[in-house]
Amino acid sequence: xxxxxxxxLHGFExxxxxxxxxxxxxxxxxxxxxxxxxxxxxxxGVALLLPLTFAMEPVSAIILxxxxxxxxxxxxxxxxxxxxxxxxxxxxxxxFDGHPMARQGRAAExxxxxxxxxxxxxxxxxxxxxxxxxxxxxFALRFSPAEYFAVYFLAFAAFIGxxxxxxxxxxxxxxxxxxxxxxxxxxxxxxxxxxxxxxVLVKGISFLVAVIGLFGIxxxxxxxxxxxxxxxxxxxxxxRDVWRTLLGMPRHWVALLRSTAIGVWMGxxxxxxxxxxxxxxxxxRRVSRNRAKFGQGEPEGVVAPEAADHSAGVAALLPMLALxxxxxxxxxxxxxxxxxxxxxxxxxxxxxxxxxxxxxxxSIYVANIVALVTVLSTIPLFAGIMRLPFALLSPxxxxxxxxxxxxxxxxxxxxxxxxxxxxxxxxxxxxxxPIAPLVLAMxxxxxxxxxxxxxxxxxxxxxxxxxxxxxVASLMALALFFLALPLLQRLFSRRIPA
Amino acid sequence: xxxxxxxxxGFALLAAGFGLAVLAGALQHDTGWGVAGPGAGYFPLRxxxxxxxxxxxxxxxQALGASRQALLGAGAARRVAALFIPxxxxxxxxxxxxxxxPMACYLLWMARVVGRQGWGASLALALLAPPACFLLFExxxxxxxxxxxxxxxxxxx
Numbered sequence: 001x002x003x004x005x006x007x008x009l010h011g012f013e014x015x016x017x018x019x020x021x022x023x024x025x026x027x028x029x030x031x032x033x034x035x036x037x038x039x040x041x042x043x044x045g046v047a048l049l050l051p052l053t054f055a056m057e058p059v060s061a062i063i064l065x066x067x068x069x070x071x072x073x074x075x076x077x078x079x080x081x082x083x084x085x086x087x088x089x090x091x092x093x094x095x096f097d098g099h100p101m102a103r104q105g106r107a108a109e110x111x112x113x114x115x116x117x118x119x120x121x122x123x124x125x126x127x128x129x130x131x132x133x134x135x136x137x138x139f140a141l142r143f144s145p146a147e148y149f150a151v152y153f154l155a156f157a158a159f160i161g162x163x164x165x166x167x168x169x170x171x172x173x174x175x176x177x178x179x180x181x182x183x184x185x186x187x188x189x190x191x192x193x194x195x196x197x198x199x200v201l202v203k204g205i206s207f208l209v210a211v212i213g214l215f216g217i218x219x220x221x222x223x224x225x226x227x228x229x230x231x232x233x234x235x236x237x238x239x240r241d242v243w244r245t246l247l248g249m250p251r252h253w254v255a256l257l258r259s260t261a262i263g264v265w266m267g268x269x270x271x272x273x274x275x276x277x278x279x280x281x282x283x284x285r286r287v288s289r290n291r292a293k294f295g296q297g298e299p300e301g302v303v304a305p306e307a308a309d310h311s312a313g314v315a316a317l318l319p320m321l322a323l324x325x326x327x328x329x330x331x332x333x334x335x336x337x338x339x340x341x342x343x344x345x346x347x348x349x350x351x352x353x354x355x356x357x358x359x360x361x362x363s364i365y366v367a368n369i370v371a372l373v374t375v376l377s378t379i380p381l382f383a384g385i386m387r388l389p390f391a392l393l394s395p396x397x398x399x400x401x402x403x404x405x406x407x408x409x410x411x412x413x414x415x416x417x418x419x420x421x422x423x424x425x426x427x428x429x430x431x432x433x434p435i436a437p438l439v440l441a442m443x444x445x446x447x448x449x450x451x452x453x454x455x456x457x458x459x460x461x462x463x464x465x466x467x468x469x470x471x472v473a474s475l476m477a478l479a480l481f482f483l484a485l486p487l488l489q490r491l492f493s494r495r496i497p498a
Numbered sequence: 499x500x501x502x503x504x505x506x507x508g509f510a511l512l513a514a515g516f517g518l519a520v521l522a523g524a525l526q527h528d529t530g531w532g533v534a535g536p537g538a539g540y541f542p543l544r545x546x547x548x549x550x551x552x553x554x555x556x557x558x559x560q561a562l563g564a565s566r567q568a569l570l571g572a573g574a575a576r577r578v579a580a581l582f583i584p585x586x587x588x589x590x591x592x593x594x595x596x597x598x599x600p601m602a603c604y605l606l607w608m609a610r611v612v613g614r615q616g617w618g619a620s621l622a623l624a625l626l627a628p629p630a631c632f633l634l635f636e637x638x639x640x641x642x643x644x645x646x647x648x649x650x651x652x653x654x655x
Binding site for chain 1: 505506509510513516517519520523524527528531532534535536537538539540541542545546548549552553555556559569570573574577578581582584585586588589590592593597601604605608609612613614615619623627631635639641642643644
């Protein structure tokens with residue numbers, strides 16, 4: 001623990017250089033922009049920016065990308081409150097009470113409540129990361145391929161059992177991702193798999209292209225489908241509003257702590273920020289003293305989803321760094337980035353690249369303060385962008401998406417593929433299939449398969465290796481429990497009619 | 499226009515079909531025990547099979563139980579098509595004509611024809627965005643975008 005604090009201090013030395021602080025500002029500003037614009041969200045914002053970081057130092061690149069993520073989380077709630085349009089899926093729950101508050105002329109209060117709760121959530125999230133990431137990584141050094149496979153399996157099972165979406169649809173989404181991940185050259189035997197004799201599929205299907213299509217193009221098509229009803233409220237945010245809200249925050253301490261706990265939990269077990277914010281809002285509506293006022297502009301209805309959203313966003317980086325299992329779609333894209341930069345996410349990272357790990361963790365503290373200050377001071381500016389006609393914004397966003405798909409590897413096939421993934425994402429969104437499991441499976445697919453094949457090689461083909469010791473057995477048991485959870489819930493709710 | 503039940507069933511069947519395709523692809527490889535442990539087809543075979551199975555189960559459930567209400571109205575379908583089709587054309591043109599010329603045409607079409615904006619705003623968007631992209635990506639960030647005959651003629655390549 002003391003060593004960790006020393007490492008963290010060293011991390012601050014890495015994070016607090018002028019170069020990195022400039023990158024944080026740039027990342028946060030791009031992030032807020034991406035968060036504000038419908039159709040551009042954190043996962044595909046990171047995916048679009050990733051090709052530009054190939055030549056950068058990994059630690060600089062991750063600081064840029066993670067700062068963008070924090071900016072996007074803040075930006076997403078802004079449009080939820082002011083326009084009733086969630087800029088990010090994870091800020092949908094913020095519209096329920098945030099927008100009514102804004103309509104009652106309390107926009108400044110709603111915005112500052114959202115930002116301060118989010119800041120609190122992020123702070124708790126990063127403290128948790130600081131305290132336990134290294135412990136988990138050290139523990140995971142003992143993992144053999146069997147334990148790794150069990151952890152991946154657990155991540156997939158957690159999505160199915162706790163993602164809050166239809167378990168069967170979640171499983172289909174996961175399996176599509178796993179199948180897509182296996183396209184291209186097999187890492188073990190070198191055979192070409194599922195290419196059906198074509199050359200373009202030899203290098204596999206890039207998860208970046210998939211993310212740009214699924215989250216960018218698909219999201220925009222869904223937005224157009226629903227018809228964009230921007231219900232604008234004036235955005236003015238003075239220092240006095242922020243101060244007054246800050247003084248009032250302790251009143252919400254119960255909701256704040258409860259939602260942050262939910263967020264941290266959902267971030268570490270891959271439920272992700274979206275599920276966390278909905279769950280925190282749902283719990284708050286059920287148990288709050290002010291529950292009667294929920295939906296009509298109750299500040300606690302803003303506190304709960306925002307604190308959960310940000311703590312989950314930050315906590316999602318913990319399993320990514322310590323185990324190589326990202327806790328959210330955005331973390332999955334970042335992890336893909338790590339692998340492109342030549343780093344191996346997982347416990348060895350703490351041993352081999354402490355400067356990278358602790359530089360990133362320290363930058364989370366700094367970048368969230370940068371993000372909070374930036375978002376508080378630039379909101380009127382970014383809200384102005386939403387006043388531009390959507391007819392001009394949407395083709396521009398799509399142009400950025402297609403250009404981004406081209407930049408992944410300079411291939412026309414990727415651009416066409418992004419369009420295809422756009423249609424898939426639109427269909428999945430319309431039919432309530434979760435997209436995050438597909439992305440997670442695409443990033444983890446090869447690693448899960450390798451771990452499985454290595455385990456089978458070690459055990460000479462006996463599946464009993466997944467029950468061979470207490471650790472792997474309990475991981476597998478927990479995963480099976482998550483898989484069975486939807487069935488158990490069904491039985492339970494039938495017996496006791498609510 | 500399109501009832502939810504048909505769309506749900508159709509999508510689940512498509513997913514099952516994709517599972518079958520993966521399964522067929524896996525069968526071209528060693529799906530059992532090879533020299534280096536489980537063969538290249540081992541994992542895809544099981545993934546594909548499971549996907550085909552779950553997709554079919556989902557299709558049956560949706561065909562029996564999903565709502566018959568409209569999922570997509572005519573207006574919404576038109577709006578989505580008006581956005582998607584030009585985008586797909588832009589994407590298809592990019593490898594042949596480069597990024598910049600199709601980009602200008604696409605933005606002009608989207609703003610003027612689809613978005614019914616005035617000529618001024620539409621032309622400004624279409625004529626300013628490509629050079630802005632050029633300066634941002636090629637000059638500043640040094641990432642090459644797609645080039646076509648126009649860029650070649652102008653000697654920008």
